[in-house]
Amino acid sequence: MVECIVNPSSRSGRGAQIWHDLKTRFRMAGIEYREHLTDGPGAALRFSREITSAAPADGEDIRLVVLGGDGTLNEAVSGIADFHNVLLGYIPTGSANDFARGAQLPTDYNKLIDRIVTGKQTCRIDVGELTYHNKTRTLSRLHDEPSGDTRRFVISAGIGFDAAVCEEALSSNTKSFLNRIGLGKLTYGAIAIRQLLRADKIGIHISMDQAREMKLDHFLFAALMILPYEGGGFKFAPDADGSDGVFNLCLVGDMTKPAMFRALLPAYFGKHYGIHGIYTYKTDNIRIKTELPMWVHTDGEVMMKSDDISLTCLKQVLRLMV
Numbered sequence: 001m002v003e004c005i006v007n008p009s010s011r012s013g014r015g016a017q018i019w020h021d022l023k024t025r026f027r028m029a030g031i032e033y034r035e036h037l038t039d040g041p042g043a044a045l046r047f048s049r050e051i052t053s054a055a056p057a058d059g060e061d062i063r064l065v066v067l068g069g070d071g072t073l074n075e076a077v078s079g080i081a082d083f084h085n086v087l088l089g090y091i092p093t094g095s096a097n098d099f100a101r102g103a104q105l106p107t108d109y110n111k112l113i114d115r116i117v118t119g120k121q122t123c124r125i126d127v128g129e130l131t132y133h134n135k136t137r138t139l140s141r142l143h144d145e146p147s148g149d150t151r152r153f154v155i156s157a158g159i160g161f162d163a164a165v166c167e168e169a170l171s172s173n174t175k176s177f178l179n180r181i182g183l184g185k186l187t188y189g190a191i192a193i194r195q196l197l198r199a200d201k202i203g204i205h206i207s208m209d210q211a212r213e214m215k216l217d218h219f220l221f222a223a224l225m226i227l228p229y230e231g232g233g234f235k236f237a238p239d240a241d242g243s244d245g246v247f248n249l250c251l252v253g254d255m256t257k258p259a260m261f262r263a264l265l266p267a268y269f270g271k272h273y274g275i276h277g278i279y280t281y282k283t284d285n286i287r288i289k290t291e292l293p294m295w296v297h298t299d300g301e302v303m304m305k306s307d308d309i310s311l312t313c314l315k316q317v318l319r320l321m322v
Helices: 008-028 043-052 069-081 098-102 110-116 161-169 173-180 185-199 257-268
Strands: 003-006 033-037 060-069 085-094 123-134 150-153 156-160 203-210 210-227 247-253 279-283 285-298 299-319
Touching: 003 008, 003 043, 008 033, 008 060, 008 110, 033 043, 043 060, 043 069, 060 069, 069 085, 069 098, 069 150, 069 299, 085 098, 085 110, 098 279, 123 285, 150 156, 150 285, 156 161, 156 299, 161 185, 161 210, 161 285, 161 299, 185 257, 203 247, 210 279, 210 285
Parallel strands: 003 033, 003 060, 060 085, 085 299
Antiparallel strands: 123 150, 123 299, 156 210, 156 285, 203 210, 203 285, 210 247, 247 279, 285 299
């Protein structure tokens, strides 16, 4: 049995057509499947938790297939009860698809479907775990109440500017319009320019590996990257390796707004390191405190603002069909 979590509305309805093609292939191969269609935020997490909470009676792996965008994948991974007996397949149908880009998944959907139907080739990838040490009442516009104290991620997590861009993109008319004309990946760049113009100057204190510390009087954002890309293709961590057990920290601060704008294009191509005010480190655990609560994201999903978070890298715990 293959359990399938599907966001049929992803990519302005294109996800439904790809799901039809996958179902057809399952039937041709004589593979039993069960569909779980998402209907809003939290649905994929709930389905994943229900599916993975009980081990199969035959002792075989739980084959879990996710069809949707980075947000659907994030919820599904966050809901996995036990990584040891889960084999994950993923077909990206979102507007950003940063996970697929960073994990170098085939861009041809038919090749992905072939691999999922076969289910034999696997690799192991890292999963990040973010803990909120202070949960504020300032929630994302798509959430009515806060979730638990922890959240997982497989692409990146961040606090500050990049999370603010994600929060605006969640219900942006710009995103809806660009998706309709096939240019959805430009959403984050357009919103980023608006967010830069109104970015606040906030101080940050970072502790890494229980030893290294860093402070900035004014920071723009801190992103912990598992894979190279976030925000629809910005290459914030050009040498990130999704299975090395460490985050690549991209920290930006103490820059003028004109300098920030000048750094946008180099950042898209991964050429931003060396610019004054942009720092990078590798670490498997980190704690971040900010002077004021800031938006926080995990794989582009924003729950709330916080001024105190910690992040830990869980090395190679997720098995992925590739």
